Amino acid sequence: MPDYETFEHDVLVIGAGGAGLRAAIEASAAGVRVGLVCKSLLGKAHTVMAEGGIAAALANVDERDNWKVHFADTMRGGQYVNQWRMAELHAKEAPDRVRELEAWGAVFDRTKDGRILQRHFGGHKYPRLAHVGDRTGLEMIRTLQDHGVHQGIDVHMEHTILSLLKDGERVVGAFGYERERGRFKVFRAKAIVLATGGIGRAYKITSNSWEYTGDGHALAYDAGAELIDMEFVQFHPTGMVWPPSVMGILVTEGVRGEGGVLANKDGKRFMFDSIPENYRAQTADNEEEGWRYCQGHKDARRPPELLTRDHVSRCIVREIKEGRGSPHGGVYLDISWIKQKMPNAAEHIKRKLPSMYHQFKQLADIDITEQPMEVGPTTHYIMGGVRVDPDTQMSRVPGLFAAGECAAGINGANRLGGNSLSDLLVFGKRAGEFAAKFARENSLGKIDNDRVDAVAREAVTPFESRDRGSENPYAIQKDLQETMQNLVGIVRNESEMRDALERIGSFKARAEKTAVTGNREYNPGWHTALDLKNLLIVSEAITRAALERKESRGAQFREDYPDKDERFGKVNTMISKSPSHSMQVRLEPLPEMPDYLRQIIEEMK
Amino acid sequence: MAIATFKIWRGDAKAGELRDYTAEVAEGMVVLDAVHQIQATQAPDLACRWNCKAGKCGSCSAEVNGMPKLMCMTRLSDLPLEKPVTIEPMKAFPVVKDLVTDVSWNFRVKKKIKPFKPRPPDAPDGTWRMRQEDIDRVQEFRKCIECFLCQDVCHVLRDHQMHDKFIGPRFLIHVAALEMHPLDTQDRLEELRNTQGIGYCNITKCCTKVCPESIQITDSGIIPLKERVVDDFYDPFGWIWRWLKKRSDRQKVEALKR
Numbered sequence: 001m002p003d004y005e006t007f008e009h010d011v012l013v014i015g016a017g018g019a020g021l022r023a024a025i026e027a028s029a030a031g032v033r034v035g036l037v038c039k040s041l042l043g044k045a046h047t048v049m050a051e052g053g054i055a056a057a058l059a060n061v062d063e064r065d066n067w068k069v070h071f072a073d074t075m076r077g078g079q080y081v082n083q084w085r086m087a088e089l090h091a092k093e094a095p096d097r098v099r100e101l102e103a104w105g106a107v108f109d110r111t112k113d114g115r116i117l118q119r120h121f122g123g124h125k126y127p128r129l130a131h132v133g134d135r136t137g138l139e140m141i142r143t144l145q146d147h148g149v150h151q152g153i154d155v156h157m158e159h160t161i162l163s164l165l166k167d168g169e170r171v172v173g174a175f176g177y178e179r180e181r182g183r184f185k186v187f188r189a190k191a192i193v194l195a196t197g198g199i200g201r202a203y204k205i206t207s208n209s210w211e212y213t214g215d216g217h218a219l220a221y222d223a224g225a226e227l228i229d230m231e232f233v234q235f236h237p238t239g240m241v242w243p244p245s246v247m248g249i250l251v252t253e254g255v256r257g258e259g260g261v262l263a264n265k266d267g268k269r270f271m272f273d274s275i276p277e278n279y280r281a282q283t284a285d286n287e288e289e290g291w292r293y294c295q296g297h298k299d300a301r302r303p304p305e306l307l308t309r310d311h312v313s314r315c316i317v318r319e320i321k322e323g324r325g326s327p328h329g330g331v332y333l334d335i336s337w338i339k340q341k342m343p344n345a346a347e348h349i350k351r352k353l354p355s356m357y358h359q360f361k362q363l364a365d366i367d368i369t370e371q372p373m374e375v376g377p378t379t380h381y382i383m384g385g386v387r388v389d390p391d392t393q394m395s396r397v398p399g400l401f402a403a404g405e406c407a408a409g410i411n412g413a414n415r416l417g418g419n420s421l422s423d424l425l426v427f428g429k430r431a432g433e434f435a436a437k438f439a440r441e442n443s444l445g446k447i448d449n450d451r452v453d454a455v456a457r458e459a460v461t462p463f464e465s466r467d468r469g470s471e472n473p474y475a476i477q478k479d480l481q482e483t484m485q486n487l488v489g490i491v492r493n494e495s496e497m498r499d500a501l502e503r504i505g506s507f508k509a510r511a512e513k514t515a516v517t518g519n520r521e522y523n524p525g526w527h528t529a530l531d532l533k534n535l536l537i538v539s540e541a542i543t544r545a546a547l548e549r550k551e552s553r554g555a556q557f558r559e560d561y562p563d564k565d566e567r568f569g570k571v572n573t574m575i576s577k578s579p580s581h582s583m584q585v586r587l588e589p590l591p592e593m594p595d596y597l598r599q600i601i602e603e604m605k
Numbered sequence: 606m607a608i609a610t611f612k613i614w615r616g617d618a619k620a621g622e623l624r625d626y627t628a629e630v631a632e633g634m635v636v637l638d639a640v641h642q643i644q645a646t647q648a649p650d651l652a653c654r655w656n657c658k659a660g661k662c663g664s665c666s667a668e669v670n671g672m673p674k675l676m677c678m679t680r681l682s683d684l685p686l687e688k689p690v691t692i693e694p695m696k697a698f699p700v701v702k703d704l705v706t707d708v709s710w711n712f713r714v715k716k717k718i719k720p721f722k723p724r725p726p727d728a729p730d731g732t733w734r735m736r737q738e739d740i741d742r743v744q745e746f747r748k749c750i751e752c753f754l755c756q757d758v759c760h761v762l763r764d765h766q767m768h769d770k771f772i773g774p775r776f777l778i779h780v781a782a783l784e785m786h787p788l789d790t791q792d793r794l795e796e797l798r799n800t801q802g803i804g805y806c807n808i809t810k811c812c813t814k815v816c817p818e819s820i821q822i823t824d825s826g827i828i829p830l831k832e833r834v835v836d837d838f839y840d841p842f843g844w845i846w847r848w849l850k851k852r853s854d855r856q857k858v859e860a861l862k863r
């Protein structure tokens with residue numbers, strides 16, 4: 001083996017978003033040596049983009065809120081295929097995690113009596129999202145980053161992990177490259193926490209950045225962990241649709257929380273006609289009540305625009321398909337109308353939604369205090385991911401933990417807005433704590449040099465490929481994105497997904513023949529070629545899981561099985577790598593929910 | 606479709622030059638879109654940083670036609686496209702490759718700033734009370750996305766390369782955010798004057814002009830900090846003022862709790 005630079009940590013955290021930073025802080029506080037790797041610069045991970053807020057039952061704005069209501073909301077939103085224990089821990093621990101951020105310097109918006117302000121969001125019964133205008137993610141990541149750098153964590157910025165290394169069953173390290181110079185590095189560790197985020201780059205229209213290539217999902221799968229719920233990809237109802245260059249960029253749900261309404265080209269608020277049965281009792285049946293809800297009147301019920309994301313997205317698709325869309329193929333989202341209701345509406349909008357104001361003004365020449373926006377669904381989040389133990393966040397591979405978007409279980413079939421940022425904190429902390437414990441109880445393992453060599457050799461093939469072919473990695477990525485968008489998108493059916501699987505197979509073959517120019521120093525073409533492998537694994541996993549779930553539930557809508565099927569309400573889909581290296585999918589029964597939680601759900605119905 | 610020409614700086618720490626590329630211009634396109642198009646079709650190894658494509662992460666900083674800008678928020682329709690558009694890396698930091706610069710100095714500087722240290726929680730529920738009006742300004746500073754464009758444009762760093770004596774506007778407002786945080790108990794005035802070099806700033810306000818978050822870096826941050834440093838230096842009783850201020854803050858907060 002050539003002499004690769006080698007680092008040694010007790011705990012290695014892969015990913016420096018909210019989950020990774022929180023895990024690193026916790027592990028470090030437990031007294032072990034912690035390394036943190038990330039593909040971008042520190043503070044630039046996806047978490048920075050989160051807008052609306054962090055869900056936690058602090059009950060600062062409505063004293064009726066508590067963990068039980070939050071738990072019931074999360075389970076209802078996830079259509080009861082969530083891991084109940086994760087939903088329980090999350091609801092119970094989120095308030096403390098948010099207060100902890102304040103103790104580390106975060107400055108949330110305040111209530112009149114000086115406490116943390118909370119706002120309404122879809123699927124949450126009470127105003128529950130702690131926030132800072134519409135830049136909550138920035139506040140969160142900066143707080144964690146600024147706190148974290150003083151905790152003695154070794155940060156390796158702009159490094160990409162290509163493979164996990166095992167010693168027998170256990171994971172003992174990771175192998176990757178430094179983006180700047182292209183040099184390979186070995187990271188030895190007693191425990192590893194994956195916190196790599198999502199998969200949005202598998203789709204053409206997405207709110208996600210280049211980083212979201214499903215690396216953690218693929219690394220874990222390759223190392224022998226299981227992935228669950230991969231069919232559940234969240235399409236956020238409101239992404240920008242015009243101009244083309246900004247298609248997919250997110251428009252926060254906070255717009256609707258502040259009173260924004262959805263309308264079709266005829267000016268009709270179509271959401272009132274499509275309130276699902278299980279939400280009817282909690283949803284306003286007239287416009288006035290909806291507005292009063294947004295104004296904080298406790299006797300009012302939420303407007304139908306704030307129904308869960310899966311549902312709102314489908315209604316928007318229906319409007320567009322049936323010819324009632326806006327000129328650029330979306331629907332209208334209007335916040336400017338609130339000027340009929342309040343003086344200084346323009347000022348109010350700019351203060352509550354400053355970055356939305358800015359984003360539309362600068363990128364689309366639209367003044368949202370005067371004009372409606374045009375919006376349509378965008379690929380946003382994946383509920384599925386690495387299957388972990390709910391308390392410790394360890395996967396079935398000893399020493400391998402996962403937290404945040406790349407782990408699964410808390411969200412079930414659909415995530416409620418705001419539940420991701422709280423998930424990162426609650427389970428990031430737990431992963432850090434238990435990874436540190438694991439590290440203390442185990443010693444460093446042996447690094448398999450042959451494996452390291454093999455990964456390194458494979459990684460540089462795109463430079464030597466003149467004789468292998470000359471596929472452009474960007475073109476393969478683009479073709480894959482179109483396939484997933486068109487064939488495994490919001491509305492799915494068996495034949496299209498079979499077609500998608502076949503195409504994915506052909507993309508795999510093309511991906512083996514990529515050729516890139518230039519050298520290994522900061523070479524995006526090469527990086528894109530390397531990311532393809534992960535994108536293809538997660539795309540295949542999503543498709544196979546979606547085929548297996550022959551029903552419509554939450555984010556998965558099958559036109560060939562348009563209804564919910566009780567049998568599928570008791571199972572998760574589970575993906576793993578077979579001994580022959582092919583992808584296996586099977587149905588795994590949900591863990592039995594204890595009576596005290598069942599009762600809570602009944603009471604909150 | 607219209608075609609625009611771009612002169613993009615290609616090279617590394619040793620040498621480099623502007624090279625010509627073309628891109629098809631579509632409605633609403635930003636400079637970063639053009640760079641991506643060029644990457645996908647003509648120069649796959651062209652290096653640049655980006656993440657959010659919406660002005661939220663501060664990764665895509667560069668100099669467009671000589672102006673420090675976020676590439677993702679600079680519309681082609683706002684540039685004169687009859688001439689080539691030049692795109693160069695930030696000049697205040699060493700080049701790594703093409704449009705990517707080595708900004709690690711910024712991370713080292715920040716690490717040396719005394720971290721936030723709150724007073725003990727004093728509300729009955731074990732947390733704190735803060736009034737919105739008392740945090741408005743701190744929140745303004747905390748909008749910073751660490752794009753480092755202000756650092757790039759500040760002549761103390763850009764022209765005089767005084768990176769070891771001056772922390773630059775980004776970190777002056779970082780210190781200001783900490784100093785003005787109603788819960789913080791640290792004092793950072795001594796180092797502001799000495800190691801952090803606030804005196805080198807001569808209030809040209811170039812930093813404020815380029816800030817994509819429209820933070821009033823100089824008026825709201827640096828000038829008040831300078832005043833405090835001066836008061837503290839010439840008036841050894843300055844601490845009394847601070848003590849009084851923190852006490853009155855506390856009293857206001859006590860009132861809130863009742």
Ligand SMILES: Cc1cc2nc3c(=O)[nH]c(=O)nc-3n(C[C@H](O)[C@H](O)[C@H](O)COP(=O)(O)OP(=O)(O)OC[C@H]3O[C@@H](n4cnc5c(N)ncnc54)[C@H](O)[C@@H]3O)c2cc1C
Pocket residue numbers: 014015016017018019020037038039040045046047048049050051052053054055136137159160161162176195196197198207208211215216250380381403404405406417418419420421422424
């Ligand atoms: C525009 C937008 C708005 C959102 N708004 C909200 C909101 O208001 N509320 C809410 O709760 N949620 C929101 N979400 C969702 C939420 O922001 C994300 O789910 C969450 O931030 C993910 O955090 P994370 O810690 O899991 O991963 P991330 O923050 O994405 O971090 C992933 C990290 O892993 C690193 N990484 C990935 N692969 C590798 C590799 N191979 N090697 C090394 N490092 C690697 C990356 O560099 C990065 O540092 C929003 C999402 C988007 C896109």
Ligand code: SF4
Pocket residue numbers: 758759760761773774805806807808809810811812813823827
């Ligand atoms: S005002 Fe001060 S910090 Fe800002 S650019 Fe001028 S000298 Fe630099």
Ligand code: SF4
Pocket residue numbers: 663748749750751752753754755756774775778815816817818819820822
């Ligand atoms: S203060 Fe403004 S210009 Fe400076 S780094 Fe922050 S956001 Fe960028």
Ligand code: FES
Pocket residue numbers: 654655656657658659660661662663664665666675676677678
């Ligand atoms: S890409 Fe995030 S600011 Fe430009």
